[in-house]
Amino acid sequence: MYDRENAPVIWVNFLVLGLTFLAAITIVPVYGFAVGYDGLEWSVFLVMLAITGFSITVGYHRLWSHRAFKAHPAVRLFLAVFGAAALQNSILNWSADHRNHHKYVDDKKRDPYAATRGFWFSHIGWIIRDYKSGSRNFDHIKDLARDPICQFQHRFYIPLAILVNAGLPLAIGYWHGKLWGTFLLAGILRIVLNHHFTFFINSLAHIWGTRPYSTKDTSRDNPLLALVTYGEGYHNFHHSFQYDYRNGIKWYAYDPGKWIIHTLERLGLATELRRAPRLAIQKARLETQRAQAISHLNSNPALEHLRHSLEDAYKNAVTALEAWNQSRIAWMDQKQILLREKSRSIKGELDQFKIRYRDLKRSCRTAMDHWQQTHASLLNAAVA
Ligand SMILES: [Zn+2]
Ligand SMILES: [Zn+2]
Structure with missing residues (x-):
């Protein structure tokens, strides 16, 4: 063309x-x-x-x-x-x-x-x-x-x-x-x-x-x-x-x-401003880093022992991201329902969701940090 x-x-x-x-x-x-x-x-x-x-x-x-x-x-x-x-x-x-x-x-x-x-x-x-x-x-x-x-x-x-x-x-x-x-x-x-x-x-x-x-x-x-x-x-x-x-x-x-x-x-x-879902954006970043690491692993047999820990860290990070995201959506939905129903117990129930959301956010950070460290150490090993 x-x-x-x-x-x-x-x-x-x-x-x-x-x-x-x-x-x-x-x-x-x-x-x-x-x-x-x-x-x-x-x-x-x-x-x-x-x-x-x-x-x-x-x-x-x-x-x-x-x-x-x-x-x-x-x-x-x-x-x-x-x-x-x-x-x-x-x-x-x-x-x-x-x-x-x-x-x-x-x-x-x-x-x-x-x-x-x-x-x-x-x-x-x-x-x-x-x-x-x-x-x-x-x-x-x-x-x-x-x-x-x-x-x-x-x-x-x-x-x-x-x-x-x-x-x-x-x-x-x-x-x-x-x-x-x-x-x-x-x-x-x-x-x-x-x-x-x-x-x-x-x-x-x-x-x-x-x-x-x-x-x-x-x-x-x-x-x-x-x-x-x-x-x-x-x-x-x-x-x-x-x-x-x-x-x-x-x-x-x-x-x-x-x-x-x-x-x-x-x-x-x-x-009608359109936004990509946050989870999709985070997953795209993770997947790109994983693909980069896998190509290093495939081209360097000496790094093979790192494959297992890399895949584990990747899976944990994705699972934690999904759980945090689901809890965020559930929290928002619940907030809407409770506000609509003008429930008296609104504060107590929302607080429950908030606590769960914060816990999941914390574990997500830990999983993401672990992933970043694993990914970085593999790249360092590949350069060295
Ligand atoms: Zn364009
Ligand atoms: Zn372009």
Whole structure:
């Protein structure tokens, strides 16, 4: 599907990407030295950089491609309009490619930006040359093709992109009395940075980082990369649990997209936020560590004596995790029932559940610690 050798250059894409990049590294700094940029021009640049970037990550990616939550039509319209300003094609085209990326990840023929074809291909090469041999197949995005906002954005993509991308910075610049300075920062520099920041998710986030949740594909978790990809650096988690509205699941993980979606929910503008079950996430981590340890064991007969203790520690950890998780669910269910019945003995009964939950949590920690130690000592033995 995407394997045409000598694929023809798509000249519009080549010129837009090439000329904006050239302008960003020549005209933008020269104008800065010669004329200078003021605080308002930098502010418009930063605000537009954030809005167009999050329209891609929160809108194109999490909302439309993965249906990770539902959003109010006003939010969808806003994300569709400013998503067009990111110059990354319409929602329908973008999501068609992205769903194929997840479905066929790393397959050189069917993943539109397969990282297995190298950094440059996955970063920008797939956009510059027509590897898709013409139009995209929309069979797998029928849900989006029915959405009037997606239809509208697809139909009027070019005028919308020109209006918001160039028209808005020019209009603000005209009002501010610094037409070209505002256009160079909030138009040209912003579009180039936004392009490459989001392109890094297809390239670097499949090359640089760790694979805690799955080693079945090239996707990587990288907190540093999250800083320049609008929080999408936890790409290994994302490929393992693509329907989850979060990328960085720890509360402190830099994932502004997750915080924006949370805020929209609090404002009543987003609903049905989807999360992967905690047990499934923990089991995925354990299974990945186990697979890594087993491959060391299989390639090194001298470590064979550790196999039994490794499997034991793994089984104990899984059992403890499941028991703790079940008790958490039972506690929550019981709480709902007791609250509904307004039972007098509510406190006493809830306390019983709480004690059991805490006991299981403690034994789970012990089993997990034991697993981590066993796993680490096997890896140390393999290195030594
Ligand atoms: Zn990916
Ligand atoms: Zn995705």
